[in-house]
Amino acid sequence: METKTPYHEPVLLKEVLKWLKVEEKNRKVYLDATVGLGGHSLAILENSDTSFLYGFEWNEDSYELALKRLEKYKERIKLYNQNFIFAKEILQQEKVLVDGILLDLGLSSFLLEGSKRGFSYQKDEPLDMRINLELNLTAKDLLHRSSYEELVTIFKKGEVPKAESLAKKIVEKRKKKNFETTFDLVTLIKELYPSPKRINQILPIVFQSLRIEVNKELENLKKALEDLPEILKPGGRLVVISFHSLEDRLVKEFFKRDGRLKVLTKKPIVPDLTEIKHNPRSRSAKMRVGERI
Ligand SMILES: C[S@@+](CC[C@H](N)C(=O)[O-])C[C@H]1O[C@@H](n2cnc3c(N)ncnc32)[C@H](O)[C@@H]1O
Incomplete structure (x- = not known):
């Protein structure tokens, strides 16, 4: 079913407000590096009446939706329709240091279900997967222009089982027929992994690995992690929520070795059962927090 009203349920909301130390009367400056539909941003603004x-937000439609949703707070916000890899440069130009940063990684429910960009294997849509339309290559381009070896690398990086067999099958198939939609790819995957249980495990991993490559998500995350401590005030906090092990591993390793941050979460914070029941998509979330020394 189409989602009529674009929506995304913010994950670990109470925990984000707590770890960012959002309080009523605080004159703090925050950076939401992944605004999405503005769920966390709205809560930050509502719960701290003098904060800025x-x-x-990189995705054009989400940015517009967030602008509207946060309109009421327009005196206390500044939103950019930009990749967060430019946040450090832009905030330094603004001569701003912030008290807290949120990185809520990945896709929103709106992007998965309502963007028509082929992020979901459950919908037959063009194989695009670009978060931002200025990116050069779509998922379809990747499937057609990558060599066998490049496809293997993409799938291995995404930890797709049988990466070689999948790459081989794609190369064979594309000689006969173009991949146009998500279901063209789903059909091929179903041929390769016949057990229904296995297919349900593999489909999200293959789609995720393509999406990560199209949007250079791991490269963006690495750059953001390197950059963002530079624009935090001493005592300011970096809160990162990730949704799969490739991201979480990067964040964990980074926090461990980065001398600018004190790690406040020995173990990642995860949603409780009530949240998972209410919002099953939150079940894979892991939140880690570092504090600028
Ligand atoms: C999980 S959603 C955030 C949801 C948001 N916290 C809310 O409550 O509505 C992640 C968002 O990050 C955006 N995004 C992904 N990569 C980005 C990047 N490199 N720069 C800026 N935004 C990005 C996506 O478009 C998506 O809207």
Whole structure:
């Protein structure tokens, strides 16, 4: 079913407000590096009546929706329709240091279900997967222009089982027929992994690995992690929520070795059962927090 009203349920909301130390009367400056539909941003603004929020959202439609949703707070926000890899540069130009940063990684429910960009294997849509339309290559381009070896690398990086067999099958298939939609790819995957249980495990991993490559998500995350401590005030906090092990591993390793941050979460914070029941998509969330020394 189509989602009529674009929506995304913010994950670990109470925990984000707590770890960002959002309080009623605080004159703090926050950066929401992944505004999405503005769920976390809205809560930050509502719960701290004198704070100011800078926000970055790369997807054009989400940015417009967030602008509207946060309109009421327009005196206290500045939103950019930009990749968060530019946040450090832009905030330094603004001569701003912030008290707290949120990186809520990945896709929103709106992007998965309502963007028509082929992020979901459950919908037959063009194989695009670009978060931002200025990116050069779509998922379809990747499937057609990558060599066998490049496809293997993409799938291995995404930890797809049988990466070689999948790459081989794609190369064979594309000689006969173009991949146009998500279901063209789903059909091929179903041929390769016949057990229904296995297919349900593999489909999200293959789609995720393509999406990560199209949007250079791991490269963006690495750059953001390197950059963002530079625009935090001493005592300011970096809160990162990730949704799969490739991201969480990067965040964990980074926090461990980065001398600018004190790690406040020995173990990641995860949603409780009530949240998972209410919002099953939150079940894979892991939140880690570092504090600028
Ligand atoms: C999980 S959603 C955030 C949801 C948001 N916290 C809310 O409550 O509505 C992640 C968002 O990050 C955006 N995004 C992904 N990569 C980005 C990047 N490199 N720069 C800026 N935004 C990005 C996506 O478009 C998506 O809207």
